[in-house]
Amino acid sequence: xxxxxxxxxxxxxxxxxxxxxxxxxxxxxxxxxxxxxxxxxxxxxxxxxxxxxxxxxxxxxxxxxxxxxxxxxxxxxxxxxxxxxxxxxxxxxxxxxxxxxxxxxxxxxxxxxxxxxxxxxxxxxxxxxxxxxxxxxxxxxxxxxxxxxxxxxxxxxxxxxxxxxxxxxxxxxxxxxxxxxxxxxxxxx
Numbered sequence: 001x002x003x004x005x006x007x008x009x010x011x012x013x014x015x016x017x018x019x020x021x022x023x024x025x026x027x028x029x030x031x032x033x034x035x036x037x038x039x040x041x042x043x044x045x046x047x048x049x050x051x052x053x054x055x056x057x058x059x060x061x062x063x064x065x066x067x068x069x070x071x072x073x074x075x076x077x078x079x080x081x082x083x084x085x086x087x088x089x090x091x092x093x094x095x096x097x098x099x100x101x102x103x104x105x106x107x108x109x110x111x112x113x114x115x116x117x118x119x120x121x122x123x124x125x126x127x128x129x130x131x132x133x134x135x136x137x138x139x140x141x142x143x144x145x146x147x148x149x150x151x152x153x154x155x156x157x158x159x160x161x162x163x164x165x166x167x168x169x170x171x172x173x174x175x176x177x178x179x180x181x182x183x184x185x186x187x188x189x
């Protein structure tokens with residue numbers, strides 16, 4: 001057991017409860033990382049991530065990124081995360097996990113049940129899917145209705161004082177700016 005020595009301030013006592021982040025898609029920024037080793041001796045980075053915009057901006061979650069070598073189950077999840085945050089994700093990799101701090105990614109959050117240590121059931125918000133920036137515009141374009149077919153203007157017999165209605169083309173705007181390929185990843189912080 002570790003012996004702790006520190007100064008405490010009772011004015012900072014937390015007596016509330018944590019609120020779950022509602023299910024949905026959020027833009028996150030990595031604000032902290034802690035290197036850990038699992039019971040199965042796998043190295044992983046425990047990330048503290050913060051919602052960057054919207055109603056829940058400032059809310060934090062934890063997300064683990066496990067170091068899994070090529071050819072082993074779960075390696076693809078590591079590669080996908082590296083891709084999503086704009087880091088090199090193919091070939092020989094050499095980076096420090098502190099490089100995750102300041103990187104951004106988009107993820108889908110779900111609420112998940114889990115067994116608590118006291119035997120009761122708890123609910124927590126978890127990032128279930130990481131979205132690569134290149135996937136976002138295509139997904140959004142697919143969700144847009146097709147534009148109306150072009151038609152020739154028909155002569156009108158009625159006079160109106162209002163000018164003819166104008167239509168604007170819809171454009172998909174990604175919720176996350178992709179990292180510059182071949183360059184350094186985009187950092188917000």
